[in-house]
Amino acid sequence: MHDLTPAQQRVLDFIQAEALASRPNPTLREIATHFGFRSHRAAACHLEAIKRKGFIVSDPRRARSLRVVSPWLKIRRRIADIPIFGSIPAGFAQNREQTTEGCVSVDVESIGFKPTRNTFALRVTGDSMIDRHILHGDIVVLEHGPEPRHGDIVAALIDGESTLKTFFRKSGKPYLKAENPKYPDLIPAQELMIQGVVRALLRRLEK
Amino acid sequence: MHDLTPAQQRVLDFIQAEALASRPNPTLREIATHFGFRSHRAAACHLEAIKRKGFIVSDPRRARSLRVVSPWLKIRRRIADIPIFGSIPAGFAQNREQTTEGCVSVDVESIGFKPTRNTFALRVTGDSMIDRHILHGDIVVLEHGPEPRHGDIVAALIDGESTLKTFFRKSGKPYLKAENPKYPDLIPAQELMIQGVVRALLRRLEK
DNA sequence: CTGTATACTATCCAAATGTATAGTATATGC
DNA sequence: GCATATACTATACATTTGGATAGTATACAG
Structure with missing residues (x-):
């Protein structure tokens, strides 16, 4: 596979930058204007070369139909936006947007399952789960x-706050093992509202 | 904020589905065709309503300039694709695509720093770093x-394999503390090639 | 009953857009 | 020297496309 010339690379970078800024794909004339070309043919010429070298594709006679086919974009999976709750409201209501603190965006493969409407994230406070790393x-x-x-x-709801607990079965009966000293070690699971099962973890180390 | 009608929701879903399939934003006529409208005006009508309700924006007289402004997309940050290496080659060469096992895609905020060309990911093998969780x-x-x-x-390169170690300074001199029993506890840092500093962690729990 | 919003059909227009043709100039390899 | 690729300018043209106008039918609230 041929490499791109510097000029062609600049054009490709511009296309990717536009996509990253969530703007529509640039047209020939937008590309030409951006680089100061007097003729949009110059842009078309570059695109033809980049296409020939296999870095982009486009549909004929279709406005803004450029697509970058970088090897990574092929690998790249569906990105899921998972809302982060400070604490989960008791009812786990449908109006999640209001209580959302932000969101994590990860690809489906990395966390190992496909997020649904019932997927959410929590920021862990306290070291109570340190034994589970x-x-x-x-x-x-x-x-x-x-x-x-x-x-x-x-995650279980106790006094309006979500707390992480370990789920256990003891002689068939479900229990929650609290890792927080404020609560008794074993709590019958029926008495608490279990809000979710931990599926993945994201940690950011101090710089 | 008003809610969308079912028909409007279907149109919005279609637009998002097209974006998810990495196709260019649909035109009025493409939307009309997809839903079987005989007139593209019907699509325009729906878009006007969806726009009025604040779910999408578009630039006037600009082809395929629809953008969904869901509350999450506003929050959503730049997604970075970080390559995963099985093991890092000694020279940390530029041709990273070849040795890439896959990639994780996370948003910049979640991992707390902006990935550069020098950012990469490793899959951890062994429990040698369990004390660091x-x-x-x-x-x-x-x-x-x-x-x-x-x-x-x-991550340090030992015998062609990357191993995680803790970096220490002892009376000013840099050392690596190996957590793996195969290696001595303290290794002068100069003797090893340090390939990178751990910045973030992604764990997927068994289902 | 009346106004308003929805959900369309049908047609027209001007601007946006991809593509084609015709050149100029500069490198690079054979 | 000559073919080939790059890197442009300049212009023309058919389609694509968003937007406007006109009209029909239904549902719902006051």
């Missing part, structure tokens, strides 16, 4: 709904 | 280049 400041991604299994880490 | 199977994101500071976790 979850630290203060970590972001945990949870799934709301499924029945937790023995040993799963779950 | 890094587990087997975790993906660590590293930055190549900067001088590590006391206590940083770094």
Whole structure:
């Protein structure tokens, strides 16, 4: 595969930059204007070369139909936006946007499952889950709904706040093992509202 | 804020689906064709309503300039694709695509820094870093280049393989503390090639 | 009953846009 | 020297495209 010339690379960079800025794909004339070409043919010429070398494709006679086919974009999976809640409201209502603190965007493969409407994230506070290697400041991604299994880490609602607990079965009965000294070690799972099962974790180390 | 009608929601869903399939934004006529409208005016009508309700914006007289302004897309940050290496080659050469196993895509804010060309990821093998709460199977994101500071976790190249180590200074001299029993506890940092400093971590829990 | 919003059909227009043709000038390899 | 690729200018043209105008039908609130 041929490499791009510097001029062609600049054009490709511009196209990618526009896409990154979530602007529509540039037209020939927009590209020409950006680089100061007096004729949009120059842009077309560059695009033809970049196309020939396999870096972009476009549909004939279709406005703004440029697509970059970088090897990474092929690998790149669906990006999911998962909302981060400060604390989950009791009812787990539908109006999630209001209580959202922000969101993490990760690709589906990295976290190992496909986020649904019932997927959300929490910022972990306190070191109560340090034995499960979850630290203060970590972001945990949870799934709301499924029945937790023995040993799963779950978020439970206690006094209006979400707390991470370990789910256990003791002689068939479901219990939550609190890692926080403020609460008794074993709590019958029925008495608490389990809000989600931890599926993934995102940590950012101090710089 | 008003809610969308079912028909308007369908149109908005179509626009988002097209974007997700990395196709260019649909035109009025493409929307009309997709829904079987005989007149593209119908699509324009819907778009006007969706615009009025604040879910999309578009530039006047600009082809395919629709943009969805969902509250999450506003929050959504730049997505970075970070390549995952099985093991880092000694020279940290420029041809990274060849050795890439895949990539993680995360937004810049979540990992707390802006990835550069020197950012890469490694899949952790072994439990040697368990005291630093890094587990087997975790993906660590590293930055190549900067001088590590006391206590940083770094990736070092030993026998052609990247191993995570803790960087220490002992009476001014830099050392690496190996967490792997195969290697001596303290290694002078000069003897090893430090390939990167761990900046973030991504874990996926078993389902 | 009346006004308003929705959900369309049908047609027209001007601007935006991709493509084509015709050149000029500069490198690079054979 | 000569073909080939790059890197442009200049202009013309058919389509694509957004937007405007005109009209029909339905549902709903006051």
